[in-house]
Amino acid sequence: MALLNISRIALTGLIGLGVASLHLFGESNGLFPTIVDFRTRGILPTHHTWTKTTFDTSITGFDPPDGLLATLLVFFWPLLDGENPAASLISFVFAGQTVAIWSVYVLEGWRKINQGRVISFTTIWGLVVQAIGYAVIGPLYLTIYLFTSPLVTSSTPLTPSALTIQEGNLSGLPFGIIIGFIFPSVLMALPTPSVLSLTSKVTAILVWQAFPFWTTVYNYIWRFALWPKIEYTKESDRLANQISILRNVYKFGLALSVPAHIATWTISLSAVAFPSLFTTAAQSELHPASVFLPPNPFGDAKSIDIAQGSKWFIQYDYAITSTAYVIWAIASRYSKSVKKATKDQSASLDALALVGILGKVALLGPFATALTLIWERDEIIFAQAGAVEEKKTS
8 A cells, every 4th residue: 555655645746746837837937928918919929921820719709718729729839830849849749648648548437447436537537638737637637546446446356347348439449549639630730831721720729629529529439330249158258358459459559659759759869969960959959958858847937938838838748747647557557456466476566667667668658658557457457367267167
């Protein structure tokens, strides 16, 4: 229980750090007041001179949705217009790694034993994240998870049945993420006006804000229209198919999140190792310190424009959320209920395991690392059940 309690305390602290780093710092460094000014005037924060920079602030015709959407549009624009390499690069790796953690986040909400609990309403939580920030809502959600989910609080051994997910939902998760998250992400990142018109880019950014809803919609389309209902005569067959589909979902998450992490660090480190390949301005922009390290949120730093302030916001959003999910995944992987389900010593957290986790963070990225830890937990529990089944039939 020591690990669980430490994790709860750490995540609770990250909630406060998220509020301070995103919202208090966003106000003090001038980001939020500047966004409000641009939003009120309906102006996009861009230096391009080839097109108009205004947008229609009456997006849906209703307020407060219009106010929030206009705020998000102004915030995201400099991250996606190609004028700010560091801001675009941190946004790219965040989006890529999100494929891994969104997969895990949704899966955990769908687990049979978590159904009906507050942590199972993943779409609602996701929409709140879009409005408030992942670095605040992420740690809050994970703290609630560690206090309420039997997957970590139970003193009895975990069973595969507790981890099962409705097969249509499970198999359709990659489809939902591809159509509901990846496609809108790619669309809103396309250059303007060479590929996408200004109006289309604005629309793409606004549509993307509801990606938690879109992924759910397409997931259910898969479940009810494309996934056949399968009847099993043996429970062991159902569990075997369950872990097989889970593996495919985990592989999907890693296949998209890890390359984004590697590509980002390759580009950033290349600016240091091979400076002749870049202009002086690009060297400075793409340096790891510029891409990943924001200023002290408790200092007196001021953003020179929305692009810089938005970059700092995203940097803290990524760093705090990454830390939160790795802590949560460690607590879940090495929980008491997992230890009781197996005699394997790998179920215990030690110094060697921690070094391995840190190595994974460096190689795979933090969200992908969290995914691998949850995958390991599932494999342990399902493998133990397989051993029990073999004993019964021998």
